[in-house]
Amino acid sequence: xxxxxxxxxxxxxxxxxxxxxxxxxxxxxxxxxxxxxxxxxxxxxxxxxxxxxxxxxxxxxxxxxxxxxxxxxxxxxxxxxxxxxxxxxxxxxxxxxxxxxxxxxxxxxxxxxxxxxxxx
Numbered sequence: 001x002x003x004x005x006x007x008x009x010x011x012x013x014x015x016x017x018x019x020x021x022x023x024x025x026x027x028x029x030x031x032x033x034x035x036x037x038x039x040x041x042x043x044x045x046x047x048x049x050x051x052x053x054x055x056x057x058x059x060x061x062x063x064x065x066x067x068x069x070x071x072x073x074x075x076x077x078x079x080x081x082x083x084x085x086x087x088x089x090x091x092x093x094x095x096x097x098x099x100x101x102x103x104x105x106x107x108x109x110x111x112x113x114x115x116x117x118x119x120x
Contacts, residue, residue: 020073024116027080027109031102038087038102040095045102052103056110064118073115080108 004010035045063072083105087098 020077021116024077024109024113027077027084027105028113031084031106031109035102038095038098039092040099045099048099048103049106052107053110056107057114059111060114060118064115067115069115069118073112076108076112076115080105080112083108 004014032046032049035049036042038045083101086101087105090098090101
């Protein structure tokens with residue numbers, strides 16, 4: 001541990017990785033917990049989230065060798081954040097649009113978690 005804190009680049013890298021991992025976990029598990037605030041029916045939303053998680057798991061099989069790991073995590077995480085922000089900004093009469101952006105955010109969050117946890 002002493003050597004870790006002696007080298008500035010190692011300490012910065014560990015802190016960035018820890019922050020990214022915590023943020024990914026909060027988004028990945030927080031989106032399904034916030035489904036009740038969308039203004040739409042809860043049961044179809046949970047069903048759609050469960051369905052959308054399957055293709056996000058299979059994206060690893062096809063693209064993990066072709067895409068750069070760091071840039072794909074950051075891109076997917078950025079798209080997820082933008083989609084979550086759009087869900088927060090739109091009004092209650094746009095429940096269908098909010099559900100669509102929530103599904104996009106959850107798909108990107110699940111995919112980025114899978115890329116993050118991949119140890120290749």
